[in-house]
Amino acid sequence: MMKSAEPVLSVEGLSLSYDTPHGELLALRDVSLTIGRGEIVGLVGESGSGKSSLMQAILQLMPGAARVTSGRILFEGQDLVALGPDGMAELLGDRISVVFQDPMTALNPVLTIARQMIDIQHRRKESRAAKRQRAIEMLRRVRIPDVESKIDRYPHEFSGGMRQRIAIAMALMAEPALLVADEPTTALDATLEIATINLLRELQQEIGCAILFITHHLGVVAELCDRIDIMYAGELVESGPVGPVFADPRHPYTQLLFACDPAQIVETTRHLPAIGGGLPDLIDLPEGCVFAPRCPRADDVCRMQRPADHSAASSDLVRCHYPQAPRLEILP
């Protein structure tokens, strides 16, 4: 794996809010995240944690009501927030690519695979035949059987797993520096998920691109990723290398999240563990730490003051007042 000093992507103190009829919804607050060259970073969090907002901000495909209020998103040293739609359109599908969540709806239903794969090569000044040939080769690399005859078919003629492989082929065809994968395996069944993960890793090693892998499946992160970033209610609460963070998570939320992973449960149980309470209202945030209302260890300091980002033994970043505190006693 190639790694160099300058990261591919560096999100610095990013805050993003949505204008809603009820007030300003603070979807991301002071989020910092770094992806090194050729690195695979897993971004984890429950629904509503801000994963999707962060992804949309990185791709600059935000809904109209969204506004970046502070911070920068540096891609190879270039600030994407200041870039504007035309500059961003130059990068998308070339230096930055995406694989979306639902393979059944991510492809255009009335255009053939060939047509769509030729269209995305719009930057190349080549004949259609050359573009078609490149598409055929890329589909072979993702192991679509019998490519020459299948390439002129429509998306609905392929299975979900095949469609997701086609989407991966499309995303990697330009050999991007960064691939954003938005829950690419969530819609697939378990065996297809493993096959897709293996394929993604194999292609990543050949191409050498970095991957931001968004998921809520911790097992996939442990298997595939170099680093893990955990989000909660619009903040990045913990970040670090996969091995150490899984061995010794420092943020109480991370500890509880890991304890709730069904894969971690050893004994037969009638009750799946869960974290009590719910996400805070992002329009009217609690005064102190955003996790304090659900945190078993919260004290007056937690409820009154926003925590700063600390580094701890295993994690590079822990947004908690007590990063060195002993692990929580989590009862099943």
Add this chain to the structure above:
Amino acid sequence: MLAYVAKRVTLAIIVIFTVIAAMFVMMHAVPGDPVRSALGPRASEAMIEAYRIKLGFDLPIWEQLLRYYGAILRGDLGQDVISGTPVLRVILSQLPDTLMLIAGAMSVAVIPGIYLGVVAASRRGGAFDRVSSVLAVSVMAVPSFVIAIYLLLIFSISLGWFPAIGAGEGVAGKLQRLVLPSIALGLAWIGYLSRILRASMLEVMAENHVRTARAFGISRRKIMHDYVLRIAILPTITVLGMGIGQMISGAVFAEIVFGRPGVGKLVYDAIANRNYPIVTGTVLVTTTFFVLIGLIADLLIAFLDPRVRNVITR
């Protein structure tokens, strides 16, 4: 695909024959005697009786219907009660003027309708979208005959740009006299088409595959044209097909207001004279036309949408 076409054609024939039966019964329920109105007040009872038998009006209604079906299959739609000319020939002589009017109305409607729909959807919520929405609703709300009368008052009578009535002679004359009726008939359809297309465009623009196309840096223009419009146009084709079919009867008012010959004018006069064969013949021709256009629209959609095409081929 062939099985699908065969199925649709069979269905179309059933529809046509059902419509004929319904119309036949309704025509006979209308008070008034077609034989008396054909022969005039001074005809003797014997003459009336003889003519009634000659036309088959003495038979029970179901037998008349069966005979009529048989005649249709031979291409015989009966004779004009008043002039004695074969009905088919009378209708065919009037049909080109009506078809020209429909083609004119559609040329007025289709291009502006599609343009307005696409631009309004691309600039949703903008000034263009709002203004075009108001205009679309206005042209749909005003009855076509009111538009026709105002067009006549302004462009024929005040400005004298277009002749007020008639079908005209020669290509230039015919085209000149086609302008105002086409606008009168087509204007509301600019509204319908643009509204339907706008809604359908917005729906498609929210689909995931459009986000995928954007994430590959494909230009907005190309996305709108190749990725969105291609799908959004499908429901519009169905509506357009029904619109064209409906226009053949909708043409009545335009033909009367503008004093044009045509199928609408023909059936209007025939009803007034209780000229049954003309009325039934016209309804038969317009129904066939309506069903045929619907069939073409469905086949066009099947051709344009691979998802439908596949279901059919299976």
